[in-house]
Amino acid sequence: MEHFKEALNRYADFTGRIRRQSYWMFILFYLLFAMLCGLIDSLLGEEIISSIYALALFIPSLSATTRRLHDTGRSGWWQLLYLLPVVGVLIVIVFCVLDSEKEQNQYGPCPK
Numbered sequence: 001m002e003h004f005k006e007a008l009n010r011y012a013d014f015t016g017r018i019r020r021q022s023y024w025m026f027i028l029f030y031l032l033f034a035m036l037c038g039l040i041d042s043l044l045g046e047e048i049i050s051s052i053y054a055l056a057l058f059i060p061s062l063s064a065t066t067r068r069l070h071d072t073g074r075s076g077w078w079q080l081l082y083l084l085p086v087v088g089v090l091i092v093i094v095f096c097v098l099d100s101e102k103e104q105n106q107y108g109p110c111p112k
Contacts (some may be wrong), residue, residue, distance in 0.1 A: 017109075
């Protein structure tokens, strides 16, 4: 849960790097809360809660993914691949799964 809170605290910070574990823990809690919001929406018969949740965490998720891509030596602009159906999402996921660059890169020192 600490990784999720850290990502929310740095919601507009598109600089620096984030470790692979921190990123995937953020994604795990993001998805768990999204499923909880979907469950509440299904009970209410509306999609208002999950819509608000998605809008509220749009910028934090973009910034966390940008920092993760920085950790692998890539620019955050690689997220534009999300616009390609299926293939783009898979490419970004592969980039986020890759290990960190061990030394300092143009985005900062290694967070390990």
